[in-house]
Amino acid sequence: MSQDLPTTSYALLGLLTFGDDLSGYELKQRADRTLRFYWVSPAMSQVYTELARLTELGLVHARDDTTAPTRSTRRYQITAAGRRDLQRWLASTAVEFPALKHPVALRLLMGHVVDPETSRSMLDGYLTMLAERRAELQTVRDSLVLDPESAVDRFRFPRMVADWGLDYYASERAMVEELIRRVDTDPP
Amino acid sequence: MSQDLPTTSYALLGLLTFGDDLSGYELKQRADRTLRFYWVSPAMSQVYTELARLTELGLVHARDDTTAPTRSTRRYQITAAGRRDLQRWLASTAVEFPALKHPVALRLLMGHVVDPETSRSMLDGYLTMLAERRAELQTVRDSLVLDPESAVDRFRFPRMVADWGLDYYASERAMVEELIRRVDTDPP
DNA sequence: TGTAGCATGTAAGCCGTTACATGATTGA
DNA sequence: TCAATCATGTAACGGCTTACATGCTACA
Structure with missing residues (x-):
C-alpha cells in the first residue's frame, strides 16, 4: 500500500476519474478549468512529473496514442488500483482546513502605513479582478451541463463546486x- | 534599494508597524493572531530567519533587552528604512489575486468516487471546523477595541480585516x- | 513562412516546513 | 521538581515554480 502522496497528486488523479483519458497537456487544461479556482494550477512540468510518479506507482496507466499523427502523445487513464487508492485517501485521511493567501487582506491590514487612496484603489482593483475571475468561473459553470450522452451525471459534483465558487465570489x-x-467614511 | 522580498517578509515587517517592538517569540504570537487567518502562520524557525534577514538589510533594528532578567531576549523594531521600503512595496507592487487551497472543495469535486455519506460527513466536519475558526477570530476581533491610551486608532485596519474574515466564515x-x-436531495 | 498551439521533459532554485538542538524562567 | 512557556537558532528536505531545452502541426 502506497504512502500518502501530496494532495496535488490526488487532485490530478481525481481529474482522471471522469471517464476519459487525457494527455499531460489536456490534464493541465482540465486543471486550469477546475482545480485552479480552489486548489492550484500546477505548472506543466509538475503535471508531467506527477504523471510519471503515478504511472510508476501503478495508479495511472500510460499508453502511446497511435491514432495521433506522427507526434508522440501519451494518454493516461486511472487504473483500478488508482481508483482504490483515491477512495482510500478520500475516506480515511483527515480533511484540512482551507488555507487562504489573501494579499489584499494582508495589505489592508497595513492601511495605516499608506495614504487612504492606496488602500482604496487597491480594493477597487481587487473588485475588477474579482469580476474577471467570476466571469471565468461562470464560463466553466455553464459548460458543466448534464451530458445526454452519458447515463450518469458526471458533472454533478463539479457543478456544485463551481456554484460554491460563484457564491464565494x-x-x-x-x-x-x-x-x-x-x-472612505470611517476615518473620524 | 533592496529587491522585493517574499511577501511573508513584508507581512512580518508590517506586524512591526503597530508602535511596539517585539521579540521573535512575540512576533510569532502576533502572526498567529492576525496573519494566520488570511496569510500564513510562519514557523518559529522562519520568524527568526526572517528577522535575521530584515536586520541584515537594515529594515528592522535589533537590540538586546536589558530589562529582561538573565535570559537573552532580542527585541526588534522597524527602522525608518523599513517603513519606507514597506510603503514602497505597498504602493508600487502588483496585488496578486488570493490563492485558496480548499481541500473540502477539492474532495467534493470527487464526490462521484465515494459514497454520498463520505461527502456529507466531510461537509459536516467542515462546518464544525468553521465554527471553531470563527470563534477564534471573534476572540481576536473583540480584543481589537479602540485603545484609549493611544491618540490614533491603531487597530482600525486590523479590525476591518477581522470583520471581513468573520463575514467570510x-x-x-x-x-x-x-x-x-x-x-442529500439532489441525487435523482 | 512564421507563429500559435500541441507535446514532453530536465535542472536549478525558492519558500517554507519539520526535525533537531539548547537552555532559562515561572509557577503548580 | 517537573511541566509549560519563553527564547533562539541550524539542518535537511519537500513541494512547487521558473527557466531551459526540444520538436511537431495547423493555419493565417
Whole structure:
C-alpha cells in the first residue's frame, strides 16, 4: 500500500476519474478549468512529473496514442488500483482546513502605513479582478451541463463546486464594497 | 534599494508597524493572531530567519533587552528604512489575486468516487471546523477595541480585516449548509 | 513562412516546513 | 521538581515554480 502522496497528486488523479483519458497537456487544461479556482494550477512540468510518479506507482496507466499523427502523445487513464487508492485517501485521511493567501487582506491590514487612496484603489482593483475571475468561473459553470450522452451525471459534483465558487465570489464582492465604504467614511 | 522580498517578509515587517517592538517569540504570537487567518502562520524557525534577514538589510533594528532578567531576549523594531521600503512595496507592487487551497472543495469535486455519506460527513466536519475558526477570530476581533491610551486608532485596519474574515466564515457556513442540502436531495 | 498551439521533459532554485538542538524562567 | 512557556537558532528536505531545452502541426 502506497504512502500518502501530496494532495496535488490526488487532485490530478481525481481529474482522471471522469471517464476519459487525457494527455499531460489536456490534464493541465482540465486543471486550469477546475482545480485552479480552489486548489492550484500546477505548472506543466509538475503535471508531467506527477504523471510519471503515478504511472510508476501503478495508479495511472500510460499508453502511446497511435491514432495521433506522427507526434508522440501519451494518454493516461486511472487504473483500478488508482481508483482504490483515491477512495482510500478520500475516506480515511483527515480533511484540512482551507488555507487562504489573501494579499489584499494582508495589505489592508497595513492601511495605516499608506495614504487612504492606496488602500482604496487597491480594493477597487481587487473588485475588477474579482469580476474577471467570476466571469471565468461562470464560463466553466455553464459548460458543466448534464451530458445526454452519458447515463450518469458526471458533472454533478463539479457543478456544485463551481456554484460554491460563484457564491464565494459574489459574497466577496459584497464584503469588499462594504470595506470600500468603511475606508472612505470611517476615518473620524 | 533592496529587491522585493517574499511577501511573508513584508507581512512580518508590517506586524512591526503597530508602535511596539517585539521579540521573535512575540512576533510569532502576533502572526498567529492576525496573519494566520488570511496569510500564513510562519514557523518559529522562519520568524527568526526572517528577522535575521530584515536586520541584515537594515529594515528592522535589533537590540538586546536589558530589562529582561538573565535570559537573552532580542527585541526588534522597524527602522525608518523599513517603513519606507514597506510603503514602497505597498504602493508600487502588483496585488496578486488570493490563492485558496480548499481541500473540502477539492474532495467534493470527487464526490462521484465515494459514497454520498463520505461527502456529507466531510461537509459536516467542515462546518464544525468553521465554527471553531470563527470563534477564534471573534476572540481576536473583540480584543481589537479602540485603545484609549493611544491618540490614533491603531487597530482600525486590523479590525476591518477581522470583520471581513468573520463575514467570510459566515457566508462560507451558509454556502456549505446549502451544499449539504444538495448532497442529500439532489441525487435523482 | 512564421507563429500559435500541441507535446514532453530536465535542472536549478525558492519558500517554507519539520526535525533537531539548547537552555532559562515561572509557577503548580 | 517537573511541566509549560519563553527564547533562539541550524539542518535537511519537500513541494512547487521558473527557466531551459526540444520538436511537431495547423493555419493565417
